[in-house]
Amino acid sequence: MQDRQDLAAGAILAAIGLAVAGYAALHYDIGTPRRMGPGFFPLGLGLALALLGGTVALLRGGQPMPRPALPELVAVLSAIVIFALGVERLGLVLTTFVSVLVASVAAPRGGILWRLLLGCGVCVIAVGVFHLALAMNLPLWPRR
Amino acid sequence: MSGLDGFLHGLEVATSPEVLVWCVLGVVLGTFVGVLPGIGAMATISLLLPITYYISPESALIMLAGVYYGSQYGGAVASILLRLPGTPQSAVTTLDGYPMAQQGRAGVALFVSMMSSFTGSMIGIAVLVTLSGMLSRAATAFGAADYAAMMVLGLVAASTIGSGSAAKGLAMVVLGMILGCVGTDVNSGVQRFTFGQTQLLDGINLVALAMGLFGVAEVIGNIRQAERTGPPPHVALRALIPTRDDLRRMPMPTLRGAALGSFFGALPGTGSTLSSFLSYGMESRIAREPERFGKGAVEGVAGPESANNAAAITAFVPTLTLGIPGDPIMALMLGALVIHGVQPGPMMLQARPDMFWGLVASFGIGNLLLLILNLPLIGLWVSMLRLPFRWLYPAILVFVCLGVWSVRGASFDILMVAAIGAAGYALTLARFSPALLLLGFVLGPLIETNLRRALLISRGDPMTFLERPIAAVFVIGTALLLAHSAWRAIRARRAARPAV
Numbered sequence: 001m002q003d004r005q006d007l008a009a010g011a012i013l014a015a016i017g018l019a020v021a022g023y024a025a026l027h028y029d030i031g032t033p034r035r036m037g038p039g040f041f042p043l044g045l046g047l048a049l050a051l052l053g054g055t056v057a058l059l060r061g062g063q064p065m066p067r068p069a070l071p072e073l074v075a076v077l078s079a080i081v082i083f084a085l086g087v088e089r090l091g092l093v094l095t096t097f098v099s100v101l102v103a104s105v106a107a108p109r110g111g112i113l114w115r116l117l118l119g120c121g122v123c124v125i126a127v128g129v130f131h132l133a134l135a136m137n138l139p140l141w142p143r144r
Numbered sequence: 145m146s147g148l149d150g151f152l153h154g155l156e157v158a159t160s161p162e163v164l165v166w167c168v169l170g171v172v173l174g175t176f177v178g179v180l181p182g183i184g185a186m187a188t189i190s191l192l193l194p195i196t197y198y199i200s201p202e203s204a205l206i207m208l209a210g211v212y213y214g215s216q217y218g219g220a221v222a223s224i225l226l227r228l229p230g231t232p233q234s235a236v237t238t239l240d241g242y243p244m245a246q247q248g249r250a251g252v253a254l255f256v257s258m259m260s261s262f263t264g265s266m267i268g269i270a271v272l273v274t275l276s277g278m279l280s281r282a283a284t285a286f287g288a289a290d291y292a293a294m295m296v297l298g299l300v301a302a303s304t305i306g307s308g309s310a311a312k313g314l315a316m317v318v319l320g321m322i323l324g325c326v327g328t329d330v331n332s333g334v335q336r337f338t339f340g341q342t343q344l345l346d347g348i349n350l351v352a353l354a355m356g357l358f359g360v361a362e363v364i365g366n367i368r369q370a371e372r373t374g375p376p377p378h379v380a381l382r383a384l385i386p387t388r389d390d391l392r393r394m395p396m397p398t399l400r401g402a403a404l405g406s407f408f409g410a411l412p413g414t415g416s417t418l419s420s421f422l423s424y425g426m427e428s429r430i431a432r433e434p435e436r437f438g439k440g441a442v443e444g445v446a447g448p449e450s451a452n453n454a455a456a457i458t459a460f461v462p463t464l465t466l467g468i469p470g471d472p473i474m475a476l477m478l479g480a481l482v483i484h485g486v487q488p489g490p491m492m493l494q495a496r497p498d499m500f501w502g503l504v505a506s507f508g509i510g511n512l513l514l515l516i517l518n519l520p521l522i523g524l525w526v527s528m529l530r531l532p533f534r535w536l537y538p539a540i541l542v543f544v545c546l547g548v549w550s551v552r553g554a555s556f557d558i559l560m561v562a563a564i565g566a567a568g569y570a571l572t573l574a575r576f577s578p579a580l581l582l583l584g585f586v587l588g589p590l591i592e593t594n595l596r597r598a599l600l601i602s603r604g605d606p607m608t609f610l611e612r613p614i615a616a617v618f619v620i621g622t623a624l625l626l627a628h629s630a631w632r633a634i635r636a637r638r639a640a641r642p643a644v
């Protein structure tokens with residue numbers, strides 16, 4: 001199992017490296033060592049990454065991978081995406097509240113009352129720090 | 145400006161009310177996140193970067209530095225009481241600190257760690273002042289080739305020294321450098337890897353990258369783990385008082401640790417985690433009764449704690465005098481300075497004496513504050529350990545989003561954080577170091593600029609890297625490090641094969 005994990009990671013890195021090198025070679029001027037074009041450095045880096053990714057895949061050392069925390073990953077990422085999409089439209093207060101609720105889904109303990117309380121608490125802190133203290137130019141409530 | 149004049153001038157800067165407030169805020173916050181397992185100095189500094197836009201560059205640097213060395217003090221608390229290192233630098237402290245706590249001597253262990261941390265920091269400051277003066281004079285002889293070679297050495301050292309796989313470390317550094325290429329190329333004006341996204345013209349935002357890699361990825365990984373701890377023991381103020389025997393055992397390991405830490409901290413790529421491990425190794429080897437180590441030896445707490453704090457201070461030497469960050473935290477500090485339009489380098493001592501000496505003086509003030517505040521407040525810090533992570537992480541996430549947004553008011557950057565956070569979590573799962581990626585990201589553009597300049601001067605002749613004596617030393621050092629890790633990998637594979 002551990003073999004396959006490093007094999008996959010190394011292969012992905014090597015593929016990224018080759019893609020970067022290829023893209024740089026096709027789209028940007030390489031130039032000469034004396035007058036390097038914008039493609040020279042990325043081309044070199046891409047090839048280096050391909051080489052290193054290949055080495056990682058070949059060596060296949062390391063311990064087995066821990067189980068990924070998928071529910072946590074989904075909850076946290078959704079909370080951030082909701083925040084990104086909502087903050088300019090729905091305003092600071094509602095977005096913060098919803099994001100905290102979504103993020104807290106992954107918490108190992110705590111009931112619905114705790115989540116609501118936490119949401120209100122974080123809203124108060126966010127408004128206090130970012131709206132009152134730092135005077136950030138963000139709407140508090142949904143725009144009409 | 146000579147050392148003493150400079151320091152006195154720095155004291156003036158660092159004791160002005162505005163700066164002092166940020167210094168106090170930095171060290172208190174640093175201790176707080178150091179104590180809490182689940183969020184470290186790296187994540188906190190990334191989180192605070194946007195706030196530094198609102199304050200003066202001196203205050204910003206002093207606050208961020210305070211978070212860094214404050215977290216070293218705090219990290220020891222969780223290490224000693226729960227055997228959970230609050231920071232990687234304090235991992236060694238668990239080896240003898242936790243046994244001391246089990247023997248009911250937690251208070252003494254905390255006292256020893258704080259006194260040694262303080263002493264280590266003070267010695268680190270003295271070394272910082274001496275070395276910076278010397279280095280900034282020497283650095284005027286550095287050319288583009290020398291800088292490029294030194295940065296490459298720093299990156300190779302950071303990825304090959306230490307525990308993990310060298311190939312994985314180097315791959316992360318290179319990946320970081322590739323990400324550093326994104327945006328408008330300063331030399332030609334060509335847009336690289338922007339794929340038509342105008343949001344990427346200025347490159348990937350350092351704040352978004354750091355928050356994704358450290359804020360978000362750490363939160364995801366810690367939600368479940370941080371809950372699995374028992375309650376910390378109660379520590380009364382009187383329990384801090386050491387015995388005469390403890391006091392006798394403290395000074396020498398502390399001094400040796402400080403010497404070791406000062407040295408390795410100033411080298412690019414090694415840093416404070418390594419020096420605390422080395423100090424522990426040295427103390428257990430030269431001790432008259434090595435069997436006491438691992439069972440609550442005072443020396444095993446004093447040495448490493450002194451070493452990691454000294455290293456945290458001297459790590460600023462290459463960052464400030466050469467403009468080259470030796471570790472990822474220093475890379476963030478450098479990023480904070482660049483945000484404010486300050487370019488660290490050999491000229492900084494002359495051009496920005498306020499900033500340099502103010503920072504040095506703030507180290508002294510901050511460490512004194514930590515010592516004065518933390519000993520009486522130890523009960524408060526211990527009770528912090530009872531704060532469950534589930535109360536904190538939703539707030540951390542909201543702060544991450546707001547912080548990134550505040551940099552330039554772009555929701556795009558928040559989406560970047562989500563993507564980078566997912567990638568960063570995947571990298572940690574597969575045991576790749578996101579910290580090295582960040583180091584490559586910061587140093588990559590600097591290396592490219594210096595490489596181009598060096599080869600332009602030498603008319604495209606790569607031999608310039610071997611003909612210039614300073615560059616040659618760095619190139620040879622890099623080659624030796626690479627050869628050593630290749631040899632180590634081959635040997636490890638041979639040794640592993642029969643077992644498979």
